[in-house]
Amino acid sequence: MNLYKRGLVVGKFCPLHQGHELLIHRAQDASEELLVVSYTKPEFPGCEPTRRERWLRAQFPQAQIVVLDDARLAALCAARGVPARSLPHNDDDGELHRHFMGWLCWTVLELPVDAVFTSEDYGPGFARVLERHYASGPVAHVSVDQARTLVPVSGTVARQDPHAHSAFLSPIVRADFVTRVCVLGGESSGKTTLTAALAAHFETAWVAEYGRELWESQDGILVYDDLLKIGREQLRREAQALLAARRWLFCDTSPMTTYFYCVEMFGKAEQELAQLAEHRYDLVLLCAPDFPFIQDGTRRDEDFRARQHAWYQAELARRGIVYVNVSGTVAERVRQVAQLLARRSD
Incomplete structure (x- = not known):
């Protein structure tokens, strides 16, 4: 039985690894609908938006996948009649990223969520920002393997040497390296x-x-x-x-x-x-x-x-x-x- 109407998972997915996949599977199992958003600024070589979108769509065909760079975001805003913004930089304050995602879900995509799934310590604060400013009801936070005990890898580590950590990459991702x-x-x-x-x-x-x-x-x-x-x-x-x-x-x-x-x-x-x-x-x-x-x-x-x-x-x-x-x-x-x-x- 799904606990939430619409779940949200956000990440760089540079590259998509099995820890990410565990997170998305858990979110999918707990939600009637699942929204997966990927963005990073700057981009990382070998993890371009087209690749990330292909990986995510292949592994999670039932989820709604949104992969952004500034050009894609501008096109999306134009299609929805919404004034465009630029993506926040990876080094920007976490609060800026939380409000950006809230604006994206609430104003641009018109897909408010009632649960966010993360493997990071920013998760509870992220849920609070969404609940206070970009939702019509409670927004839960669900933590998944934050200690990395089930899948001991991070995107940063996998990105530094995809071949050394290929055991944590699905075949479709590993093939691109x-x-x-x-x-x-x-x-x-x-x-x-x-x-x-x-x-x-x-x-x-x-x-x-x-x-x-x-x-x-x-x-x-x-x-x-x-x-x-x-x-x-x-x-x-x-x-x-x-x-x-x-x-x-x-x-x-x-x-x-x-x-x-x-x-x-x-x-x-x-x-x-x-x-x-x-x-x-x-x-x-x-x-x-x-x-x-x-x-x-x-x-x-x-x-x-x-x-x-x-x-x-x-x-x-x-x-x-x-x-x-x-x-x-x-x-x-x-x-x-x-x-x-x-x-x-x-």
Whole structure:
């Protein structure tokens, strides 16, 4: 049985962690309706409003989610015919934040609450301000795991090193902090071998080349419509693998590769495939064609490999994508990438 008509949870959720989720679940269980508001000023890298909104909506689809920055707040006020305000700064006095939230619920959203749920010591004072100025009846405060005994983590700690505290992040949140590395290269340039070796070295997930899998399953025959299917499925598998990856995800090719083969084979490509080819990664590796060419029965020839490599160089430059050349043996390539990723993590 719900104790309250409308509950309220407010937080930065930078990032959303399992302590926040515990708080919101408790509030949801005790309230007929639940309003969740997220704002922070300044913003924190990696926790932008669009991400926070996506996390919250995915985890709590039944709640009313409001994620704000100054632009979003101004648009909301304009839509409601209310004079706009700026968000309070994180360092502003707590009383200012309490009155801001009261104004937001009462005047802008027109969603007065009768309970606030927090894991902080400001909770009772917050409830009193709402009850005195922004409610038509009592406003209760419900404290949830303030001592952090059930979920021993804070947003500040998780934000400082999301990977070290990934056990406290749900998969959808953890995935947004994974570095996505794309490995490109011409035929018989060692990209698949390198991708698998990197995943093994870093003990994380990798995404195989779906196009080759489909080609083999269809006895070496691909029709035009298959190429768009390949591009879509490649990205779907990447998104799925992100949920299981640890710090890094290594991807064998990208839809850019599929786009290349589509134009090469059919002289054209669907607009959607061209758009999928714009998919960006945190790091792109281009394998040098310095391995002896191995004909496994599926490949063209060494001249085609050289032409494909040159196409990647030109296309990456045209798109303004910075990439790193890797060369040498598999062990040498893994060492090059490991050193590179170590520098990026510092």
